[in-house]
Amino acid sequence: MTAREQNLSESLEDYLETIFLLIREHAVARSRDIAARLHVNKSSVTGALQALAERALVNYEPYGYVTLTPAGAAAAQKVLRRHEALRDFLVKVLSIDAAEADANACRMEHAVSKTVVDRLVEFAEFVETCPRAGAKWIRGFGYRCQEAAAMPEKKECARCIEQCLDEVKSQETPGATKTVSTTLSKLKPGERARIDKIAGTGPVARRIADMGVTKGSLVDVVRVAPLGDPIDVKIKGYHLSLRKEEAAGIAVTRLAQA
Amino acid sequence: MTAREQNLSESLEDYLETIFLLIREHAVARSRDIAARLHVNKSSVTGALQALAERALVNYEPYGYVTLTPAGAAAAQKVLRRHEALRDFLVKVLSIDAAEADANACRMEHAVSKTVVDRLVEFAEFVETCPRAGAKWIRGFGYRCQEAAAMPEKKECARCIEQCLDEVKSQETPGATKTVSTTLSKLKPGERARIDKIAGTGPVARRIADMGVTKGSLVDVVRVAPLGDPIDVKIKGYHLSLRKEEAAGIAVTRLAQA
DNA sequence: TCAATATGTTCGCTTAACCTAACTTTTAGG
């Protein structure tokens, strides 16, 4: 449903995605680079840009710079979210190697409904988070895939159980889980936290609520600008840029790195 | 890569898949029914059949019956395996509802490489099989998705841990795992088993080996013909029809139902 | 048996996404 939701063909979605990424990387998207990334002829790019301009997704005039309209940027980000969610799932959960995961993700991204992507994101989080599943468990699957011969299943499963017992025990020990409460604005790039409370009811609170973010959701800090403003985070697969004051209103519990 | 592997477009893959299923269901594939299933005009079906005939994937002549050539049947089964693997993953692991899972699977099936499908099948098996993960664990995720409100995360996780301990304990109790060794030919439809040994080196053994089936692989019995011959099974996502004598050469351990 | 209906095909046309070749504009070095 996704591609059709906005009457955007797979092809046009890829153009949008590519333009968005090029702008992010090089500040500007040149026709030449779009062509190179998508492995198409430059005349095909012109055609696509005209199609996107007709749909008011890009600002285009011959020989001029190409920029995304707000609608275009929004559409591009949706595609990108699907791409990243699928890629991360393939890499982190299924242990597919990076290149193949990316290629598959970029084809699958046009085929999955929002429901499925949301669920996929949630599942990846669940796998990394649930004390019973845990990152180590999934790593066990990774090993099994990559070194199936070297690690016979029975042995792997026995190890599995041991780890499980250990982890469950340490989880149950009172005080073992020392929660470090803070706010989102205090985190550094690469850190992960669990959302405890979102203050206020402003546009940011609403935007976050629209993403299905609830009290227990995970948040990853992607990038923090020099003075801590803005702060780029990823929640439920969505990239989000928050003002420092907005981030300060979000109470979180810092988590151990994945 | 998959769709392009054989220069088959997504559209033609869907035609093949549909023809295969119709033949299986109604013994014969009528143009009218193909059109209905794929929501296309009947003239489009004629066009597709001609394209498939050119590629020697169907036997086609105007107003005649349509059948699949061996190559066509093989291609159709590949598509179907991808479809089913994706659908089962979406339903069993991600708890997506049947209709949406099926629709998504039928779009995704054209986008995933063999590597990814294989891994997905393996993962679903792992999730259902690993004593640490177990079917109940994944059901926990299902609950979380469907009744998120009714079942706050903390409670869910606590329950998770309890179940884990219980299961691990019962797994460790000596004698608790009473393995019932038998052969594939003795199983009934719906039963699941783990492969222990494949006797012989004939074409069947080779065919099975080509699927990446190893000693620990799961096998599900789909259908057994009146006199136990042939027996239809599903291994690693592949549907397979075995002669009774072939099945008798495969030693298995009967497992509890999923 | 034979016409009405159901089923299937052909024809002509449309749209999307490509391509190549030729043309135009921009850019950047001498």
Added chain:
DNA sequence: CCTAAAAGTTAGGTTAAGCGAACATATTGA
């Protein structure tokens, strides 16, 4: 400042997938 080279566009063509209308064949039940 001027001219190649680079970048971008246009024109014209191909292929795939689909549609509707008109035509052809098959089925079937009165």
